């Protein structure tokens with residue numbers, strides 16, 4: 729079986745899919761049209777709040793990083 733996977737788009741879904749497929753032993757190649765923000769200057773200097781729903785928490789759990797991400801976060805409550 730060919731175990732190579734190509735994913736176009738390194739957004740939230742593409743990145744999670746790439747990680748999960750790599751964890752399952754697939755060889756993953758990703759294509760992203762935007763430059764790597766770790767290597768180039770991008771217009772992303774603003775800070776925003778990031779809200780996590782149940783499915784977001786499940787994604788973190790599947791990726792094995794939920795326990796690393798949750799401690800510095802806080803629960804949103806509606807009063």
Ligand SMILES: Cc1cc2nc3c(=O)[nH]c(=O)nc-3n(C[C@H](O)[C@H](O)[C@H](O)COP(=O)(O)OP(=O)(O)OC[C@H]3O[C@@H](n4cnc5c(N)ncnc54)[C@H](O)[C@@H]3O)c2cc1C
Nearest residue numbers: 736737738739740741742759760761762777778779780784
């Ligand atoms: C200001 C803002 C705040 C948000 N806050 C939250 C939040 O707090 N919590 C939350 O859960 N969601 C939030 N969202 C929504 C969340 O960002 C999206 O639901 C999520 O990014 C969708 O993931 P995606 O992988 O489908 O798409 P995207 O994240 O948009 O990723 C798609 C990627 O594909 C790339 N791409 C597209 N076409 C091509 C191509 N032809 N070739 C190569 N690459 C390509 C794009 O450059 C992009 O990087 C927010 C969105 C915005 C705009």
